[in-house]
Amino acid sequence: MRKKQLEIALQKLAAHPSPSAELEQYMTPGDVAATLLHMAYARGDIARRTICDLGCGTGRLAIGAALLGAKKVIGVDIDPIALKIAARNARRVGANITWIRCDVGKFESSGINTVIQNPPFGVQRRGADMKFLHRALKLAGVVYSLHKATPRNRAFIAKRAKELDVKITDRLELDFRIPRQFEFHTRDTYKFKVDLYRIERGDKNG
Amino acid sequence: MSREAINPELLEILVCPICKQKIELKGEELVCVNCGRHYPIINGIPNLIPWEAKSG
Numbered sequence: 001m002r003k004k005q006l007e008i009a010l011q012k013l014a015a016h017p018s019p020s021a022e023l024e025q026y027m028t029p030g031d032v033a034a035t036l037l038h039m040a041y042a043r044g045d046i047a048r049r050t051i052c053d054l055g056c057g058t059g060r061l062a063i064g065a066a067l068l069g070a071k072k073v074i075g076v077d078i079d080p081i082a083l084k085i086a087a088r089n090a091r092r093v094g095a096n097i098t099w100i101r102c103d104v105g106k107f108e109s110s111g112i113n114t115v116i117q118n119p120p121f122g123v124q125r126r127g128a129d130m131k132f133l134h135r136a137l138k139l140a141g142v143v144y145s146l147h148k149a150t151p152r153n154r155a156f157i158a159k160r161a162k163e164l165d166v167k168i169t170d171r172l173e174l175d176f177r178i179p180r181q182f183e184f185h186t187r188d189t190y191k192f193k194v195d196l197y198r199i200e201r202g203d204k205n206g
Numbered sequence: 207m208s209r210e211a212i213n214p215e216l217l218e219i220l221v222c223p224i225c226k227q228k229i230e231l232k233g234e235e236l237v238c239v240n241c242g243r244h245y246p247i248i249n250g251i252p253n254l255i256p257w258e259a260k261s262g
Binding site: 050072074078080083084087096098099100101102103106107108109110111112 | 212213215216218219220221222223226248249250251252253254255256
């Protein structure tokens with residue numbers, strides 16, 4: 001599936017009817033999701049692999065991975081309403097995904113090859129993004145993760161990667177646009193920069 | 207709401223979030239083979255939130 005086709009397919013998926021500001025629930029924009037998924041596909045991290053989407057929300061990344069030929073896909077989220085919509089979205093496009101309700105920080109699994117995630121940016125709850133990143137690196141040898149592109153964040157993630165003995169193989173800056181959806185939003189759209197990271201654990205083939 | 211079966215292959219990679227041991231499908235629940243905690247499956251979606259599990 002070409003990147004543009006994937007982006008269009010993902011844009012058509014249903015959104016959350018009442019997103020939570022505290023959980024920072026906004027959908028991954030279709031173009032950003034398609035870029036992440038195509039990069040992962042090109043690196044051999046999707047096809048015939050077992051994929052987990054942490055904080056999957058309404059399922060855009062998980063469904064995209066299934067459409068690109070993942071062997072198995074698991075979507076994990078704490079919010080049952082988001083998961084219900086995710087399951088409906090997956091059925092509509094014929095994607096076979098297992099949805100699990102769990103706190104991302106507590107989720108355990110064996111046999112996941114790749115984590116793909118768009119974690120909360122940690123704006124509403126400080127450190128939420130790093131909680132996701134730590135969990136992702138416990139679960140899988142390869143992680144694709146989106147983080148707000150600020151000098152402070154970049155320095156912090158680079159430092160953590162060193163401490164955890166993991167390797168940032170790629171960092172790609174992308175535009176991230178979200179429509180107005182929370183009360184404290186005063187503009188129709190918000191545009192900011194995010195970094196797409198690909199991070200590898202040293203033992204990924206072990 | 208249709209109920210979807212849990213793919214048995216997925217049970218091979220899901221583990222109990224508390225003791226990290228295997229879980230098996232028993233009726234409408236996932237049950238940890240080690241600690242016996244029960245995790246409900248609601249509308250086809252397993253709930254593995256540790257503090258919502260029933261002890262075995």
